[in-house]
Amino acid sequence: MSVQYDLDGQKRAYAKWAPIYDKVYIKLLADGQRKAAQAAAACGRDILEVGVGTGLVLRYYPADARVVGVDLSVHMLAKAREKVRDLGLGQVKCLAAMDACNLGLPDASFDAVTVPFVITLVPDPEGALDEMRRVLRPGGEIVVASKMGAEGGLPMKVETAVAPLVAKMGWSSDFKVSRLRAWADRAGDMKVIDVQPVFPAGFFKIVRIRKAG
Numbered sequence: 001m002s003v004q005y006d007l008d009g010q011k012r013a014y015a016k017w018a019p020i021y022d023k024v025y026i027k028l029l030a031d032g033q034r035k036a037a038q039a040a041a042a043c044g045r046d047i048l049e050v051g052v053g054t055g056l057v058l059r060y061y062p063a064d065a066r067v068v069g070v071d072l073s074v075h076m077l078a079k080a081r082e083k084v085r086d087l088g089l090g091q092v093k094c095l096a097a098m099d100a101c102n103l104g105l106p107d108a109s110f111d112a113v114t115v116p117f118v119i120t121l122v123p124d125p126e127g128a129l130d131e132m133r134r135v136l137r138p139g140g141e142i143v144v145a146s147k148m149g150a151e152g153g154l155p156m157k158v159e160t161a162v163a164p165l166v167a168k169m170g171w172s173s174d175f176k177v178s179r180l181r182a183w184a185d186r187a188g189d190m191k192v193i194d195v196q197p198v199f200p201a202g203f204f205k206i207v208r209i210r211k212a213g
């Protein structure tokens with residue numbers, strides 16, 4: 001299966017999700033989205049959101065931020081554009097169709113890159129992280145929010161037990177923070193500096209990865 005095939009599958013899936021996404025996810029993801037936006041804004045004003053979707057996170061960036069949002073799905077982006085217009089989100093400077101693994105953006109142009117609830121959907125997460133690192137300024141951060149599986153102990157046993165039920169809801173525990181740490185170690189100038197459990201009960205996590213200054 002080629003990567004191109006996977007991307008087309010994602011586009012088809014999110015064309016169907018676009019009209020109903022906000023109703024399903026607005027409450028469940030809000031805590032992680034708000035905290036991810038706050039962590040990014042603490043790094044500076046120039047923020048890239050990869051996988052911006054219907055734009056649920058955009059309202060959480062401060063009014064003086066300069067936000068660029070990209071997404072594979074033109075249908076999700078159309079919903080984000082509606083939100084920018086309806087809510088008057090002047091901090092959003094540009095929304096564009098783009099693949100996370102092939103960002104048409106200049107090197108070292110953002111203080112932070114947010115990736116809320118996206119990384120586990122990308123066929124080549126390390127390729128996407130390489131691109132985010134490229135567009136990030138020294139001292140900046142990649143802020144990943146996602147379902148990430150427990151690495152061991154009782155939490156992992158509980159996750160394994162409930163995995164079939166959780167899988168029916170479309171969530172998996174396969175992606176772990178250790179994968180982000182391994183990527184950061186290989187990159188050399190990136191470091192996981194914080195892992196924060198968020199609502200509901202740590203089911204989702206926010207991981208901050210800083211680029212050496």
Ligand SMILES: C[S@@+](CC[C@H](N)C(=O)[O-])C[C@H]1O[C@@H](n2cnc3c(N)ncnc32)[C@H](O)[C@@H]1O
Pocket residue numbers: 010014029033050051052053054055056057070071072073076098099100101115116117118121122123
């Ligand atoms: C679960 S939604 C998250 C949307 C938004 N970040 C949020 O928190 O509500 C995942 C989004 O990632 C996008 N996506 C999936 N694969 C992508 C890729 N390779 N490049 C860019 N966006 C991608 C989808 O089109 C979808 O809009």
